[in-house]
Amino acid sequence: MSATNQNFLSSRFRITRVYMLTGVGFLGACWFFLIQAAESLSRGRWLDSSLLAAVHLFVIGYAMIVVHGAMLQIVPVAFQGRLYSIRLGYVQYALIVLGAVALPLGFLVDVWRIAAVGGLLLILSTVILLWNLGQTLRTLKKKGEALLLAAAFPFFFVTVLLGVSMSLGRFPAGEGTLPLHMMSGIVGWFTTLILLISPRLMGFFVSSRYKGLRKSGPGFLVLAGMAAVLAGEALKAGGRVAVSGGLSAAGWLLYLIGYAWVLVDLYRHFRHRRRREVEWVLKWILGGLYGGWPVVAAWAFASLGGLRENWAASGLLLSLLGFLQWNIGAFMAKILLFLRWMGRYGHGAAKDSSKRIPALQEMMPRRMTVVSLTGSAAGAVLLALGTGLGQGALTFSGAALGTAAWVLYGLALLIMYRR
Ligand code: HEM
Known part of the structure; x- marks a missing residue:
């Protein structure tokens, strides 16, 4: 080269x-x-x-x-x-x-x-x-x-435009502005993006005889579902309550079916994989994706009015600091170690050929990363429980645990960079 x-x-x-x-x-x-x-x-x-x-x-x-x-x-x-x-x-x-x-x-x-x-x-x-x-x-x-x-970017722009208008003291959808902002940002943008990108990345990381991961059907379902949910919320803000409830519920149903479809495809992809062993970090990514479905279902339930305010806030924290942090952290562990390995040893970049080149999956310290991922998830659960139950000691210990898990993740990265 x-x-x-x-x-x-x-x-x-x-x-x-x-x-x-x-x-x-x-x-x-x-x-x-x-x-x-x-x-x-x-x-x-x-x-x-x-x-x-x-x-x-x-x-x-x-x-x-x-x-x-x-x-x-x-x-x-x-x-x-x-x-x-x-x-x-x-x-x-x-x-x-x-x-x-x-x-x-x-x-x-x-x-x-x-x-x-x-x-x-x-x-x-x-x-x-x-x-x-x-x-x-x-x-x-x-x-x-x-x-x-x-196609996921419009949800991001809706979120930011609503955010900017709220920052300027304007609430275009009245009391519905903040819920719209949160939903289009967390589910519409981040979660949808994860659902669109994960099959593609898994297809890239793991070779399989199953070819269904490249289908765009689940992607269309989640996109259409979220568009319907947001349209329903906007109609509710405009006072058209009769139509809005049905539209939001149908949208959530589509979204959850699309998400489940991605999970079934991933299962089949891994079942028919060509090599038996699976890199440990990929199992953690899969765990995050499967664990996310009930969290999104809880969002749907809360947004249709099924949860009290403190429990809805608790679900929100779980989505952000549990589901999103886990998925992004696990994908990042995989991508960063790949980039580090490629930068140091890939394409003939290794300067000293007498040194042993570590295998890709040896680069990131496994136990430390796993403890950090579970620690931050446990921190999110405590924080969410404390918020739902109104217990200050629980929320505080959740935040402290999350901080400790973050320190551990940083240490894992540091070790990876020295390998
Ligand atoms: C994807 C991006 C974003 C997401 C997921 C998001 C999410 C959230 C969440 C969850 C809350 C509620 C927090 C709480 O109750 O304490 C919130 C509130 C708020 N956000 Fe964002 N946000 C995003 C981007 C932005 C941006 C770019 C701005 C400003 C330019 C913004 C402005 C606001 C404001 C002003 C509030 C408080 C609204 C109020 O008075 O009720 N957000 N956002």
Whole structure:
């Protein structure tokens, strides 16, 4: 391989690492503010400034930054093409980091216009990402499958536009604005994206005789389902309660069927895999995907009015800090170690051929990563229980456990980087 090609490859690997490690840093800040917000959570003070800061440090600082970094890698690699511009990737990085700082800052100093500016920076950064990926699309062999991912972006833009308008003191859907904002962000954007991308990635990581993972049917179902749910919520906000309930319920049904379909396909894919052994980190990714279905079903139940406010907030925390953190953390462990391995030993990059090259799955310390993933899930469960039951000691211990799990995840990454 020529030196130019090798340089291009290692800088492409580096950019995703920069995004992901930044995301891990923001996650630590999120847990820190959750410790501060533990008391408010147990007392039902949902608009506490530390809580708002923690939530947005998580969704933007951690989840969104990791997703942006992952897309710069996944789209060209999994859909077979070449990233258009790494430089644009760094411009987009600078904007998203500024946005991720401005958002919690605005909540903490109680000047929500700063949060609105953060939202605008985020929009700009995402438009640049889309443009970069759009140019990349021309080189892709699997254009159709990659385009399906783009269909999740409208949910993100709805979330941010609602967020910006709320930050400016405007509530376009009245009391329904915040629920719409939360639902389109957490389920419409992040969860849908995970459901669209996971089959593609698993097909890439594990070779199988089953070819059904590439079907777009489940993807269409979840997209249509979420569009119906949000339309139902918007109608409810407009006072058209009679139609809205049926539309939302039908939307949730489609969504849950689409999600279950993805799970069945994944099961069949793994059942017919060509090699018997399965890398440990993939089992954790699968665990997160299967565990997420009941969490989304609980969202559906809560949003149709089946849960009291404190239990709905508890479900929200479980979705964010349990389901999303687990899935993103597990995917990140897989992708980061792959990038590190490729950067250090792949494509003839190893400088000293006398040294033993570690196997890919030996790179990340397994026990530490597993304890960290389960620790953060247990922290999320305690936090959610404390919120539902109104128990300050429980919420506090959940936040403390989550923080300890984050420290462990950081240590695991550090060890991986030394291998
Ligand atoms: C995918 C991205 C996002 C997600 C998933 C999300 C999620 C949430 C959640 C769960 C809450 C409730 C927090 C609580 O009750 O303490 C919330 C509230 C809020 N968010 Fe976001 N958010 C996102 C992006 C944004 C952005 C970009 C902005 C601003 C530009 C924003 C502005 C707000 C505001 C102002 C509130 C409080 C609303 C009120 O007064 O009731 N959000 N968001």
